[in-house]
Amino acid sequence: MKRKIRCLGLFLAASMFAMSLLALAGCDTAGNEQVELTLAHFFSAAHPAETVLIEGWAEALSEATDGRVTIESYPGGTLLAAADIYNGVVTGVADIGLSCFAYTPGRFPVLEAFELPGITYLNSRVASMVAWEGIQTLNPPEVQDTHLLMVLATGPGDIFSRSPIRSLDDLQGMEIRATGISTDTLTALGGVPVGMPQPDTYDSLQRGVVQGNLSPLEVLQGWNHAEVTSYITMTPFLYNTLFFVTMNLDVWNGLSEDLQQTITEVTERFHEETAAALWDTQNESALIYAVEEHGLEVINLDDAETARWIEKVQPIQDEYNQKLAGLDIDTDPLALIHELADKYNAMYD
Numbered sequence: 361m362k363r364k365i366r367c368l369g370l371f372l373a374a375s376m377f378a379m380s381l382l383a384l385a386g387c388d389t390a391g392n393e394q395v396e397l398t399l400a401h402f403f404s405a406a407h408p409a410e411t412v413l414i415e416g417w418a419e420a421l422s423e424a425t426d427g428r429v430t431i432e433s434y435p436g437g438t439l440l441a442a443a444d445i446y447n448g449v450v451t452g453v454a455d456i457g458l459s460c461f462a463y464t465p466g467r468f469p470v471l472e473a474f475e476l477p478g479i480t481y482l483n484s485r486v487a488s489m490v491a492w493e494g495i496q497t498l499n500p501p502e503v504q505d506t507h508l509l510m511v512l513a514t515g516p517g518d519i520f521s522r523s524p525i526r527s528l529d530d531l532q533g534m535e536i537r538a539t540g541i542s543t544d545t546l547t548a549l550g551g552v553p554v555g556m557p558q559p560d561t562y563d564s565l566q567r568g569v570v571q572g573n574l575s576p577l578e579v580l581q582g583w584n585h586a587e588v589t590s591y592i593t594m595t596p597f598l599y600n601t602l603f604f605v606t607m608n609l610d611v612w613n614g615l616s617e618d619l620q621q622t623i624t625e626v627t628e629r630f631h632e633e634t635a636a637a638l639w640d641t642q643n644e645s646a647l648i649y650a651v652e653e654h655g656l657e658v659i660n661l662d663d664a665e666t667a668r669w670i671e672k673v674q675p676i677q678d679e680y681n682q683k684l685a686g687l688d689i690d691t692d693p694l695a696l697i698h699e700l701a702d703k704y705n706a707m708y709d
Contacts, residue, residue, distance in 0.1 A: 393616055395429045397607075400449075401458035402442035402559055405435045407582050408642055409458065409603075413512075417605075417630050424626045425619065431456070442557040446604070450505050455611045461602050462540025463557055469683065470500035473693035474513070475541045476680060477598045477673040479701055484515030484576070484639035485708045487600050490700040492631065498691055503604075507612035509623070510605040510631045514576035514639045517542075517599025520589040521572030522565065526659055528668050537561045537573040541676070545598055546574060548673050558583055565589060574599055577650075578642035586650040593659045597670055605635075 399418075403409035410433060418431040434440075440448040445459035446467070461468045462475060474491050481487035491511045495503070525531050532550040543553035554570050558579060564570045565588040573585060576599070580586040605627075612620070650656040661669070677694060684693070 393428055393619055395615065395619065397429070397431050397455040397611070398439065399431050399433045399456040399458065400437075400439040400445050400454035401433070401435055402437045402445070402557065403435055403458075403582075407435070408638060410435045413605075413635055413638055414458065416634055417627070420626050420630050421623060424622050429619065429623065437559065442559060446506070446606070449606055449608050452608050452610065454608070456509070456605065456607050458603060458605050460539065460557075461604060462542070465540060465543075465555070468500075468502045469687060470498060470502060470689060470693055471495065471602060472541050473680060473697055474602055475600050476677055476694070477541075477545045478670060478677055479600070479697060480597065480705065481513070481515045481600055481701060482705050482709055483637070484513055484643070485637040486701065486704040487513035487515040488631075488636035489704045489708070490697060491602050492636075494693070494696055494700055497696060498689060498693060500689060503606075506606040506609055508604060508606045509627050510635055512603050512605075512631070512635045512638060514578070514599070514601045514603075515643070516596035517574055517576045517601070518595050519572050519574050519593040519598075520580060520585055520656075521591050521593065522568070522589055523571060524591045524657070524659060525572070525593040527661075527665055528672070534572060535570045537564060537570045537575075540601065542574050542599060542601075544676055544679075545673055548676060549669060550672075561585065562588060576601070576639055576643055577646045578639055579646070580650040580656070581646035582642060586646075586654040586656055589656065591657050591659060592647075592650065594661065595669065597666070598673065 399414060401409065401414065414431070414433050418433070421429045421431065434454070439454055440457065442459050443463040445454070445457040446464060448454050449457040461471050474494065481490065488511070491513050495508070495511055519525055519536065521534070525534070528549065533552060535552045535554050536546050537556055538546050538553040539555060539557065543555055546553040554564070556564065558575070561570070561573055562584055565573065565585060572589070573579065615623070651658065681694065
């Protein structure tokens with residue numbers, strides 16, 4: 361009897377040791393991977409980018425994998441600052457990151473094509489679908505050091521200002537917050553671009569460091585800019601910004617094939633159903649909020665004035681094409697983008 365008890369004890373000890381090894385390997389007792397991923401982004405914890413995009417996507421992944429994949433989100437720049445997020449994912453500071461390509465100027469030269477002025481996107485869903493399909497087609501070298509999961513876009517952007525901009529003349533010499541290619545756009549129009557990430561803009565507007573912001577309408581509510589501006593000049597031909605959700609390449613390659621497939625399928629579905637049009641919902645809500653709650657005046661440029669602005673920014677596309685000559689790409693990005701914009705504008709008008 362004592363011998364049987366001793367053998368049973370050895371068996372239990374060996375079993376507990378094996379379970380410990382499984383736990384250290386990130387597996388449960390059934391041999392399934394348990395993957396806990398950190399995610400860094402710069403939006404506030406109350407912003408839809410967190411509450412709808414990140415939390416919704418994380419829930420969908422957890423449900424599809426029976427809880428095997430969990431995401432711990434670090435909003436508000438608590439893990440990485442906005443401009444450091446992409447490189448922070450590359451180096452493994454965060455497993456996943458959400459930020460703007462434009463926050464690191466010059467780092468993504470091919471992707472600048474999606475943010476050029478003079479391209480018509482009817483809404484953020486159109487812009488997001490164009491960007492995602494376009495990037496998959498182009499497959500530029502600049503994004504090969506992470507595993508892209510989603511790309512979504514703001515779609516059209518406008519100028520929110522402390523003083524009215526009713527014509528191109530009013531913009532001359534005015535300091536306007538911008539990022540990425542928008543700095544070139546404002547320079548071409550005669551404004552003075554001031555590069556800064558969105559989290560720094562409220563204080564800069566409040567203190568008069570800048571007099572306006574070229575951004576999607578959602579920042580009027582999501583970043584409270586309706587509190588520190590008085591006018592909205594509608595300029596849908598000027599702006600588009602791309603956001604990425606991307607994973608550290610080693611982390612991605614370390615996942616099993618079945619988890620990779622599940623994450624890909626869930627993410628593609630979530631992108632199409634929720635993420636692609638995220639800014640449309642925010643933009644509509646923010647415009648109502650800014651006008652009805654804070655009394656902002658909406659300024660619509662007439663056709664003649666619009667033509668003046670478009671003429672000023674058109675050379676930016678020509679300059680971009682010249683820069684492409686030194687890049688190793690097989691497909692003309694601008695031609696592809698115009699083709700995809702026509703396709704998705706017709707689908708989602």
